[in-house]
Amino acid sequence: VERIHFEKRGELSTEGKFMHMFTLTVGSKVTVYSKANPELKAECDKFQTLVIPASFGDYEVINEQGGRVTCVIQRWKQG
Numbered sequence: 001v002e003r004i005h006f007e008k009r010g011e012l013s014t015e016g017k018f019m020h021m022f023t024l025t026v027g028s029k030v031t032v033y034s035k036a037n038p039e040l041k042a043e044c045d046k047f048q049t050l051v052i053p054a055s056f057g058d059y060e061v062i063n064e065q066g067g068r069v070t071c072v073i074q075r076w077k078q079g
Contacts, residue, residue: 001072001073001074001075002072002073002075003025003070003071003072003073004061004070004071004073005026005068005069005070006061006063006068006069007063007066007067007068007069008062008063009060009061009062009063010060010061010069010071011035011058011059011060011061012058012059012060012061012073013057013058013059014052014053014054014055014056014057014058014059015054015057016054016055016057017054017077018054018075018076018077019051019052019053019054019075019076019077020050020051020052020056020073020074020075020076021049021050021051021052021073021074021076022044022049022050022051022052022071022072022073023044023047023048023049023050023071023072023073024044024045024046024047024048024069024070024071025046025047025070025071025072026046026068026069026070027046027063027065027067027068027069027070028045028046028064028065028067029043029044029045029046029063029064029065030043030044030061030062030063030064030069030071031043031044031061031062031064032044032050032052032059032060032061033059033060033061033062034056034057034058034059035057035058035059035060036057036058040056043064
């Protein structure tokens, strides 16, 4: 489990092997974009969770409402 804190944008990666359970805990709304395929995106409101597959790779998170954002990411790896 890890947390990221930012005001405008954050960057993460599934490294091709971790599924991310992504939850917005502080802030109102963010959008998650694939860096390789920016047309692949999802919006996440406060306390919602996105499941980001390992194949998603590098991605960025954009704060849509301003202010401080905290996201909690659980990394799941096939045992």
